[in-house]
Amino acid sequence: MPSRSSPSAAAVQPAAAMEASASVETIRFTAEDSHPLEGTLTTGTGDGPLALISSATAVKRGFYQKFAESLVTDHGFRAALTYDYRGTGGSVSRSVNPRQISMADWGIKDFPASLARLESVAPGHPVVGVGQSYGGQALGLGNVSERFERYLMVATISGYWRNLGGGLKLYALMNCVANPVASVVGRVPSGMGLGAGLPGGVFADWTRWCRKPDYFFSEPRFDAKSLFASVKTPILAVGATDDPWGTPEARDAIMRHFVNAPVETRWLDPDTAGGPIGHLDFFRSRFRETLWPEPVAWLKGEERV
Numbered sequence: 001m002p003s004r005s006s007p008s009a010a011a012v013q014p015a016a017a018m019e020a021s022a023s024v025e026t027i028r029f030t031a032e033d034s035h036p037l038e039g040t041l042t043t044g045t046g047d048g049p050l051a052l053i054s055s056a057t058a059v060k061r062g063f064y065q066k067f068a069e070s071l072v073t074d075h076g077f078r079a080a081l082t083y084d085y086r087g088t089g090g091s092v093s094r095s096v097n098p099r100q101i102s103m104a105d106w107g108i109k110d111f112p113a114s115l116a117r118l119e120s121v122a123p124g125h126p127v128v129g130v131g132q133s134y135g136g137q138a139l140g141l142g143n144v145s146e147r148f149e150r151y152l153m154v155a156t157i158s159g160y161w162r163n164l165g166g167g168l169k170l171y172a173l174m175n176c177v178a179n180p181v182a183s184v185v186g187r188v189p190s191g192m193g194l195g196a197g198l199p200g201g202v203f204a205d206w207t208r209w210c211r212k213p214d215y216f217f218s219e220p221r222f223d224a225k226s227l228f229a230s231v232k233t234p235i236l237a238v239g240a241t242d243d244p245w246g247t248p249e250a251r252d253a254i255m256r257h258f259v260n261a262p263v264e265t266r267w268l269d270p271d272t273a274g275g276p277i278g279h280l281d282f283f284r285s286r287f288r289e290t291l292w293p294e295p296v297a298w299l300k301g302e303e304r305v
Contacts, residue, residue, distance in 0.1 A: 046076030107141030
C-alpha cells in the first residue's frame with residue numbers, strides 16, 4: 001500500500017516492463033436459475049491470472065473497467081470480468097419481479113455464475129478475485145472460494161448501521177425514505193443518494209440486515225456463518241482512513257467470520273495516496289500508480305504488502 005516507504009520500481013511502473021493490448025467485449029450469460037446476467041470481459045495475451053471483479057451495492061460494473069483494463073495491459077492478467085448483479089445495470093430482466101430478487105441471490109447465484117463464465121476463457125488457469133464492499137461478502141456467500149487463489153477485498157464491511165460513520169442519517173434515508181418508495185414502485189430509483197437503482201427485494205434485505213448487529217448472519221434463508229467458515233482463500237482486506245462507512249468496527253464485524261482464511265488487513269492514507277479515497281474511490285484511475293500496483297502484485301503472488 002502507499003504507506004510503505006519504498007515500493008519496488010516494478011510495482012510502481014508495471015507498464016514500463018510490459019506493453020500489452022486488451023480486447024473488451026460485452027457478454028451475456030445466465031445464472032443457474034436461468035436469470036440473465038451481463039458483463040464486460042477484458043482479455044489480453046499475458047499469462048497472469050484470471051480476475052473476477054465483483055462490485056459494491058448500487059455500483060454498475062462500468063465503474064471498474066479502468067481497473068480491469070489495467071490488470072490486463074499493465075500487469076499481464078490473462079483476463080478480467082466485471083458484471084452486473086441481477087436487477088441492476090445490464091442484468092435487468094423484465095420478466096422478473098424486482099420485489100422477488102434477494103440480495104443474497106447476488107452472492108449465492110450470480111457470483112458463482114460469473115466465476116464459471118470467466119473460467120471458460122481459459123479452463124484450469126489460476127483465478128483471483130477482487131471485491132468491493134458487497135463484492136467481498138460474495139466470497140463468503142458464494143460457496144466457490146476454493147476456486148480462487150487469492151482475494152482482494154476493498155472497503156468490505158458489515159452494514160450494521162451503528163458501526164457506520166453517519167449511521168443515523170443513513171438509517172433514516174434507507175428506512176424512512178427509500179424503503180417506502182421501494183415498497184410502492186418495486187425498486188429504489190437512482191438519484192436518491194444510494195447509488196444506482198436497486199430492486200425492491202434487494203433493498204428490503206439490505207435495510208433489514210443493516211438494522212441487525214449481526215447483519216445477515218442470523219438470516220434463516222441461508223447459513224452465512226458456515227459459508228464464511230468454509231473459506232480458506234488468502235484474503236487481503238484494505239480500507240481507507242477517510243471512508244465514512246468503513247470504520248474499523250464495521251470491517252472487523254464482517255472479517256471475523258472468515259475464521260479459517262488467512263486474512264491480512266491494511267489501511268490506506270489519502271494524504272499518501274494523493275487525494276480522497278472514501279468508500280468507493282480506490283478504483284478511480286487517478287490511483288493507478290499509487291494505490292493499485294502493490295495490491296495487484298499481491299494478487300499475483302509477487303509481493304506481499
